Amino acid sequence: MGESRALLLGVSSFSSPLRAGEEPPTGVDAWHPLEFVETVLPQLEQSLRGLGYDVDCHRDPDVHTMRTAVGTSLGTARIVCAVTHGATDSLGDPTRVDAVPSCSTIGFGTNVSEWVSTAQTMRQPTLFLLDLCRSGRAARLPFLLHHAGRDTYAWVIAAAASEEDAYDGRFSTAVAEVFEEMARTGLGTSKTRAYIAFSVVARRIRQRVEAMPGIPQTVVATALDQGLDDPLLPFFPNLRYEPDPLESVRESIQASIRPFMDDLLYERGRDAEHFIDRVGTHFAGRRAQLREVADWLDADASPGLMVVTGSPGVGKSALLSAVVCSAHPRLVEAVPHVRMRLKAQEPSSCPPVISRMAAVHARQRSLPEVVAAIADQLWLGKPADGWSAEALVDAITDLAERPVIVLDALDEAVDSTAIAEQLLAPLARATYGERKSRTGPVCRLLIGMRPWDNLHALHQLAQREGALIDLDRVDEGDLRADLTAHLASRLEDLKGYQAGTARRVRNTLAAAVATRLIHDAADTPFGAFLVATVFVRSVETLPAAKTAEQALDLAASVPTNLPDLLELDLTSRANPGAVRAVLTAVAHAQGDGMPTEVTSELVSLFHDNAVQDLQALTAANTMSWFGPAGRVHAGS
Template identity: 45%
Template sequence: MGDATADAAAPLRALLMGVSRFAPAVAEDEEPMPGQGWDDLPFVLPVLARLEQAYQKLAYEVRAVREPDRRAVRQHWTAVDEEQYGIVHVVSHGTTAVAGRGRTAEGSERLSMVPSCGNPGFGTDVSLWVQEANSLAHPVLFVVDLCRAGRAARVAQLAQIPDDQLHAWVIAATGPDRAAYDGAFSTAVAEVLEEMADNGLDTSPSLRFVRWDKVTSSIQNRLSATGSRQKVHSTKVDTSQPLELPFFPNPNWTGDPRLERLQTVDAPVRAFVADLGAEHFMDRVRDHFVGRRRQLAHLAPWLDDATIGGLRVVTGAPGSGKSALLGALVCTGHEEIIRAAPDIRRHLAAQQPDGVASPNPMLAAIHARNRELDAVLTSLAAQWGLPARGAGRTEPWTVPDLIEAIVALPAVPVLVFDALDEADDPADLMQRLLLPLTEALRPDGRPCLRLLVGTRRGTRFQPLLELAAAQQTLLDLDDVPDGELRADLAEHLSLRLAELPSYSAAPQRPVRTALARTVAAKLTRNAGTVRDWGPFLVARIFGRALETLPAPADVAAAEHLGASVPVTLPGVLELDLSLQPQRARLRAVLAAVAWAKGEGFPTEAVAAVAAEFDPDVNDGNVRQLLEANRFYLRTGVESDGSTLYRLFHQGLADYLQVESYLRPYTPTHPRPDSSGGPE
């Protein structure tokens, strides 16, 4: 927000002021004036102590002022600028009255904190503090636990200031004309701060601060869970433009500018990075794309050839590597990804220079998982920078509009369209968008674009598959020479094993070579099995199981272990699950994530669904299981900053949704044993 986060490394300081006892303001025989005669608040000091510890857990330097009189309140408020307090949290009585005057003098925004002397007045008006704080050089958050606290959150003078220019923010205990009770609000704030210090409210590691709407909704949820009728009032923000305010540091933050840049890439494009396994490219080498050299060498020059258009379709079994292949092309050619993560292109270019697409400003990419036509059209128009039809266009794009716009472009654009089979309505997208795109021509008679589509086989997609087959542009990844597929699989496994401590030493080279070769041979032995279950997916999960199994002692044991690899996705998944601690809970968590749509489920949704499968699952162990089993997961970011989880491959989701995923593992073959024989 503007300059609010510019000095994120500065010390965090919080000022807490709380009053529990109030001096009598008048003699016993006198009539009290408005705002006089305040009841004591015995809950304040215990709540203040808890708040002090909670803010400290978030790395705040805390100044806690107990029982301040009016002079002390005024002095500490006027020191906010000099002391650079980022948070001011007050707990006391609140009053709208002006001493010695009637209710007509109150004003609609006035709200004073009652000091211990019982005489609010000059220097205690919290609403005025908020107005003054907006002129400070640093942003200030006011956490206001007073009756009628909502008045401080609705200061008219600040209502029209844009979010990114505002420097005074408020979270208030209750509405402008409502009471606050028994410190329930501050207790809820303390609980949220404690959870925030523990898990960041599950905020994505790419975000430095926990987002505003996540914090305010969490406080309200805590209040509601206790049966309180209080409704939190806070500074209104435009949640369609996520704002990182510098008040609540995220303990999950990795400080990785690369991840932060990737989060700025449009979601339908960013998904290609995830499917390539390249979000954490620098520290997850074992998950990197390898192989498919012939296909890359064929497709990359075609994507670059600006003189032609036409259609190419890549198909194959689940786990055959369709998305990784298309991901490698998009990550090397799409300029937004190159800007955010140039290391991906450098790595792939070093592996195979002739299989790398050239950077192309007219290359658009759509990952269709859980997306529908309107969202796809909007993203394409934005990626190609298509001009709006008329000033102030607000109506949605249509396919005829899109085609009319792209045929008028000076150069033939490129579209890589993956996961058609995972779209909200795949047949609709094919019939209404993809097929019309293949038929549209430019004024010179050339096709309107170069279109590369990735999809599974299926009767729903026959028109597209048959069109590509008729044009001899259908690339079936299951229909490649056995020797080529075997070599690609062996290379994939060899690189994976070389990263494992038990296989990485020099004397282990013959062992990992023999193991990779044997597994590759087993997985390519039966063409029918290859067409049912992609061998790359099976090999990848078997590599995960090898992390747990003891490494073979010699080449013969390696060959025996390699020959035991299950050749189906269910078989290899059940093998790996049987080797994992808390396997029943892990199965329940993965089964829950299998039902995630779009970018995924947040942690609380995973916990809620998983508990239906296994009652022993709760928020705490779900977080542990998600963290320990990142291998199976891809992550996204919700609009409120929460981390979202989905399975890394749709084939896994399909299996876990359909099968009886809670049954215990009963192997149909001996469990692999690296010693050379069955257990």
Template identity: 40%
Template sequence: MSAEQVLLMGVARFHSPGATRGEPEPGRTVWKPLAFVSTLMPRLDLAYKNLGYDVVGVPEPDRRAVLIHSDEAIMSGATRIVHVISHGSLAEDLNRSRAAANTEHIHMVPACGQVGNGTNVSHWVSTAHQQPEPTLFVVDLCRAGRAARLSELTRVPDGELNAWVIAATSSDLPAYDGRFSEAVAEVLEQIACHGLDTSPSLRFVRWDRVTRAIQQSLEALGSMQRLHTTPVDVSQELPELPFFPNPRWRHDARLEKLHAVEAPVRAFVADLGAEHFIDRVGDHFVGRQSQLEWLATWLDDHRTGGLRVVTGAPGSGKSALLGALVCAGHEDIISAAPDIRVYLTAQNPDSVCSPNPLLAAIHARGRDLDTILTSLAAQWDRPAEPDRPWTVADLLAEVSALPAAPALVFDALDEAEDPHGLMRSLLLPMAKAVRPDGQPAVRLLVGTRRWGFGPLLDLAGRHEGLLDLDDVPPSEIRKDLRRYMLRRLAALPQYSGPEQRAIRTTLADTVAEALTQNPDHMHEWGPFLVAQIFGQALETLPPAKEIADAAALGASVPRNLPAVLELDVGSRPDNRALRAVLAAAAFAKGDGFPTEVIAAVAPEFAPELLAARTEKPSRAGKDQDLLQRIRMLLEAGSFYLRTGVESDGATLYRLFHQGLADYLQDQPYPVDDTARIEDT
């Protein structure tokens, strides 16, 4: 099957009788040459080809050529984009009165200078809408905005519209010097290079992201033009438009299904490190088996109390513990990624809860009460009323009428928009609510740090429902840490061979022993988080060759988060810049920062990021160089990052653990060498 096509037509020189006879004939306009077209056509041709299109280039078409090529493109079904560069003609240009003109019509002026049948771009748009496949018109003409705002198409829902327009300017203003097409070419080249940082889960770059980038490129070129586009309904989600293929897209049916899961639920998959369960074995959840068994049994037993709270130091494993329960029991995640449940079951079937259609999950990071109530109502399949937001009382009344009490796993309370307000207005009333038969209205499991949430922790403690991970015996934590390190080392090529077995065992034993030998200090940061980062550092540290070397290396593991983070990042190439990028991501809220925001923040923590050399003298060139460097650093620091998707399709970045974010917010600037290695 041949590639989809782009029709690219541009006119630089115009034949006009007026040019040779001194005065234009009635009904004729003298069209000035457009010298920039001959430069832009080859650049656009290459830019579209780099996106995978076959390009039908038509330079200097006369009226007949415009008619034939435009008709073939619109009717063929194979042409996805029509891009034209020329003068734009209105009825006034033909010496017709405004009363006789159609204010929505705009003609592309062909090389012969004669507009008429086949040159009406507005008619092309209207005709394309009737075709079964969508077509995009990129219109670089004076007053091109007329083609973008056809009254007959304004009432068509976005999802049913098959003709889309990006126009160089408004319906009454000129376009200048091909700046619009130059901006389009710039953005097409960026899409081919990095997809405008669109999430790999999306096959196409989103419409709003492309049009915004074109306008920004226009402004960087010094143009005052404001492009006009097909208007969209901002209250509705845009359809997937197949015009700009995303080069970062990975065809992964499971990831696509996971990204369709509600964001407050999907976050549990990320916190478990399970988005790539097959590809990243070393990061898989292990340990905490007795705690998992206790909570999984409680989730399945409706006769026991209605509240459980999991707390502990940063890095103690609260989110991973709750993530394992949600990924094993939430039916949306089981449907999208059944291998996660299979993996957890293979570790220990007793620690896996049953699939539960009434299990809801909320990861509260950056979310407010209204967002949480809306998500809960959707997960419990409660009917919504237009223009009437949910209240806590209304939702509890609805769920109390369900045949059985639903379950809710609510994590990261301390990271919510208003954590103490949520505790008072939602979680405490939910924990105390009862059904008509006297049973709890909701079976509620909450994960949070302990500070500031005394009423909730006390309520759980009075009913033997409080699990403090810092109270787990050091011997049990040591056993779990050893298992984790053995799995991590087995995934590293320098430790995976049969001859390294004794070295693996010694290294895992000594790391687990070192991280648990001082229980009071151990609970300051959480040994699992420290072990996870030390496992990452082992990828770049010189490997132990002998058992004695392994013992020494394991005993050298830093005992706290700052020290182990500085150890790993400090051993990386370009470590100051990498640290600055991670520090910028530490300030992200909700699902994260897009690349351009990290690029705006990171130079504050490493000014040398702004010193990137560029052959382009323009500010736009320097900005693109900085963005490209930030992309490379984000890739280098991917271990520390989790990603989300912005409403416009952009990839969002945040640190994978709140403990890391807390430390880097407090210490965003590089520490000196003494502080870096000090193990306080």
């Protein structure tokens, strides 16, 4: 298949479909010229070429040319783009919309909905960009709604809803602008991702159209099941992509469990680095807590609920991610070295491999999304009336094998209270009841969450059953040993501390920093490992300590309050001015945050060359500013 081919059809002038002297029958329209096509077509062609596409552009095709071009392109082109009038039959097929050719003759070969249906049957990913009136019909075909992103090959972004008109080429202008921005910045996508997500691009196009003056029109895109993350689609190449040997493995993992792998294997999971960093070398404990989880999973008589809690940055996600990556059969297969290292650290702290396991990272997920993700991973058949929390509990109760469900970042979910009260609490209390073949809880439920008031009932339930792990209350000796080992391992990777002669200095520095974090920062609202990670990154930018005395002086600079920690983090980054400009801009945002293109405009008020620096920062994904919607959040 021609992975970088695009078909572009644009019609600006229309002849009459009637022969001279004929009377027009009812329903035959005279189509007025679309002068804007002459402007937007070159913009679209240039923006597609900027993304690396070879563009087959047809200006003012008649019905035969359009039919041939589309027929040849389906199955061989990634993108099909049409800019013309959209014709519909109010008394006929409500799903049909025709792209009007220059001869004004519609019929065989002009039905856009047929193009989409044909692309689906050819099972080659194809994107349709439709700047036609009422083109939303092609994005709402019954089979697309049925698939809702699962096994979907034909994808649509349409200029207007099913009964709306499209005006003045706004959609095409927005598409060209978004594609040009995509080529420059990657729309905030990490450089480790080869393609930009469909939903990010569709949302950005819709936002651009909505911001334009004139009669409103609604951009419509192919529906995606709420329980799914964006599938990996090849339409929008990330030109800043740098191949990563782990990324191909990551993309093969189900979307809802990727964050557990990310926390252990990627730098953005900074609170997890005390287990394993990007190359898997920095091990430093939580042996007692891992052993407690492993024992809980092994014992048939264990309570159904275990909760891991503690302040931000204390290592909740690291602990749960270590469990999931070493116990989930798919992750054990994908990243076997995690389990191998846990077994090397201490065999009794390595959990068993669990054949039926669901792991869901709840950050920014709603109750329906969490329910769907658990059901999908446990291979449960969908009820006729769809999934609900109650239906999921019933389905899990009917399983012959007791599953393990791990849910992290409950406090960061869209509605953590609803998830806790409607799903997790009923699951935690569910038992096999009077069933003769089984007794006890219907599942093992492991939850990671901060100790917020709205989640107190789960906290109390786990505490009553003796299955509460509070990482703010671990043994001081264990914590000191873990922190010291982690810091020493991290320091050994820094150029100034690698030599054998630097061993005494780095060990002194590691021990002194661990002591300060345990005693002087004991009452801070964030975890010691988080501070340790930020501190080591800052040390890399400073001259290396040469003596034990210098090491002790350096250790005394470790921040023990949040403002000092933020300042240390900012000053140790590659573009601190741009970072501060972004933080200043988003301090004014509320609710869902601020679109990145708005941020790009505002930061220039606070920092010279801020736009260029912001583009570099977002492409490198050096801070977790960007949520799934490509928006910058003040609280990230």
